[in-house]
Amino acid sequence: MAKTALEKAGADGDGLSLSRYQWRALWASTAGYAMDGLDLMVISYVMVALIKAFHLTPSQAGGIATITLMGAVLGGYVFGILADRYGRVRTFSYSILIFALFTGLTALSPNLAWLNITRFLAGIGLGGEFGIGMTLVTEAWPRTYRSRGTAIVAVGFQLGMVVALLASMWLVPIFGWRGAFVFGALPALFAWWVRRNLDEPTLWTAARDSGRAHGMPLKHLFSSPRITATTIGLTIMTSVQNFGFYGIMVWLPTMLAKQLGFSFNQSLTWTMVTIFGMIIGIVVFGTFADRMGRRPAYLTFQIGAAVIVWIFFKQTAPVALLLLGAVMGFFVNGMMGGYGAILAEHYPTEARSTAENFIFNTGRAVGGFGPFVIGTLALTQSLSSALGFLSAIYVLAALAMLFLVPETKGKALA
Numbered sequence: 005m006a007k008t009a010l011e012k013a014g015a016d017g018d019g020l021s022l023s024r025y026q027w028r029a030l031w032a033s034t035a036g037y038a039m040d041g042l043d044l045m046v047i048s049y050v051m052v053a054l055i056k057a058f059h060l061t062p063s064q065a066g067g068i069a070t071i072t073l074m075g076a077v078l079g080g081y082v083f084g085i086l087a088d089r090y091g092r093v094r095t096f097s098y099s100i101l102i103f104a105l106f107t108g109l110t111a112l113s114p115n116l117a118w119l120n121i122t123r124f125l126a127g128i129g130l131g132g133e134f135g136i137g138m139t140l141v142t143e144a145w146p147r148t149y150r151s152r153g154t155a156i157v158a159v160g161f162q163l164g165m166v167v168a169l170l171a172s173m174w175l176v177p178i179f180g181w182r183g184a185f186v187f188g189a190l191p192a193l194f195a196w197w198v199r200r201n202l203d204e205p206t207l208w209t210a211a212r213d214s215g216r217a218h219g220m221p222l223k224h225l226f227s228s229p230r231i232t233a234t235t236i237g238l239t240i241m242t243s244v245q246n247f248g249f250y251g252i253m254v255w256l257p258t259m260l261a262k263q264l265g266f267s268f269n270q271s272l273t274w275t276m277v278t279i280f281g282m283i284i285g286i287v288v289f290g291t292f293a294d295r296m297g298r299r300p301a302y303l304t305f306q307i308g309a310a311v312i313v314w315i316f317f318k319q320t321a322p323v324a325l326l327l328l329g330a331v332m333g334f335f336v337n338g339m340m341g342g343y344g345a346i347l348a349e350h351y352p353t354e355a356r357s358t359a360e361n362f363i364f365n366t367g368r369a370v371g372g373f374g375p376f377v378i379g380t381l382a383l384t385q386s387l388s389s390a391l392g393f394l395s396a397i398y399v400l401a402a403l404a405m406l407f408l409v410p411e412t413k414g415k416a417l418a
Contacts (some may be wrong), residue, residue, distance in 0.1 A: 008080040022149070028202055029144040030153055033137030034160035035195035036100060040076075040133055041164030042171075043107070043126070046188050047072065048254075049172035050181040054172065058116050070372065071120050075127025083132025084361025088221040088354055091204045091212075092140045095132065095357075097196060102129030105194035111185040135361030138344030143205035143353070147414055148294065151301075154195075154344030155290025161340065162283045163415045169275070207417060224355035225362065228409070234350050235363065237408025241302070242343060242364050244401035246371020248309070248336055250392050254375040255391060260325070274329050281330030285338025293342045297413040298349075301342060302405045308335040310398035316393040336398075349412035356417075 055065050073265045074169050079099065087095040110275075113119040138154050156260040168188075211217045218265050225235045225324035256316045260274060293301035343364060351359040381390035 014145075019026040019272075021217035022145070026144050026146075026153075027204065028061075029140050029205075030156055030200070032096075032195060032199040032202060033141050033157045034163075035162070035191065035198055036096065036133045036137045037157050037238070037392040038160040038164035038167070039100070039103060039192050039195060040130055041161035042168045042188055042191060043072070043103075043164075045165045045168035046172065046184050047123075049140040049168060050184050052120070053176065053181040058119070060116065064116060064146055066375075068120065068123055071253060072123045072127040072130075073368065073372045075124040075218040076131035077365045077372075079128035079131025080135060080365030080368070082128070084135045084358040084365075085221055086135045087132065087139065087357035087361075091218060092136050092143070092208060092357060093199055093202050093204055096136045096140075096199055099129045099132040099136065100128070100192050100196045100199075104129075104189045104196070107185055107192065108189040111182040112248050122196065123341035131365060134344075134363060134364050135357050135359075138360050139348060139357040140205060142345055142348035143207045143356070143417060147416060150348075151293035151298070151342050153287050154348075155293075157344060158286045158290075158340040159252075159283055162279050162286070162337075164191075165279055166276075169272075188349045207353045216352070216354040219354065221358035222350055222362065225359055233408050236352070237404040238347060238363050239341075239366050240404040241401045241409070242367025243370035244367075244397045244404075245339060245343070246367045247374040247377075247397060248313075248371075249374075250371050251374035251391065252313075252332075252336065255346040274326060277326055278329040281333030282337035282340075285334035285336075286341035288334070289338040289341035293345065293413070296345045297411055298342060298410070299405060302339060302346075303402055305335050305339045306398045306405065309339075310395045310402070312336070313398065314392060319387045323401055327405030346409070346412060348417065350410075351413045352418050353378045 051068075052067055054060060054068065058064075070265045081093055083099045085395060086098075103126050106122045106129065110119060110122040110126060113122060138158055141153045141157055142150055167186075171184055171187050175187055179186075208217065224231070226232045256274075289301055292304070309332075312328065312332045316325070316332050319325050319328060344360065347360045347363055348356055377395070381393060
């Protein structure tokens, strides 16, 4: 399939308009990453029904999410390497089909063992989605729009959360928890369909033809002291990102209900307002990072997150919690708009997908301990005080950005 000059330029171009190929790459990647948000929230919303259906203890119920997360981390590592060796689009097709197949099979689970196995395997398919989608967009889009492109992909995660919420409200009462997992597989098939005829980015095909895509990509993340420091800095940032997100989204509804007496509908309203704030934050961050630079954008949002988290968990008035929830979502999750771009810009094409998935999924693995740490702290103090602890971790992320991660705004991908 012939490409225009802008399409061939891909990530190195500075075109004022975007081609059909670039938009298709964006929508395919956005739809794929929406599966991540949808899957996360479906588990949360049907947990009560699963506990009742399989007579689960709290630890068994919590283990379902943990097992899914373990599969996603493993899948992220494996599919990241495969995407650098065999192509972004081809590898995505396999990962998304694995996710769709085992998400659908989850609906047939007769017992907890089957449920855990299918969730783990679905997680493996899901794990590669962040890195492959972000890599595809960064290699297809011109560098002047790179962060804005990855911000749109990141919005897909939030939209997946909204779809999961609506599906849980409308489908679960009619079809039960099994219907939610059947529904969860359908958007994945749509994402696969969108990408089925998508060409590989020119940057990757050039690396393949030159033989650069046949080595061990992971070594590029530690190829020099400078790159190693950058890898460590980015891993700290993604760990904080995931730790804060999981800690807040898992425990905050409980705090609102138990300590402040919020009803389910009030907690639901808070969740929707916070997700709306997240979407706005992601879009603003992408524009900010493209125009002003990666470091100014991250430092502004990291310090903003530290301040707003501290303020938020000192509030008790429902109106203040609702309004500040949107502001907290804006800063805490707005930074997701830039990870795809900043991770891509520090590593070569033959290791880019590996870097995206290895660093972000390592952060996801660390972040998975967020709910556990918050729950442990809550044993000796109030849950709101435990959640307020999250304020300090954003300062740690800012220090990592300041001292370990160089500026890459406008950098051509190699």
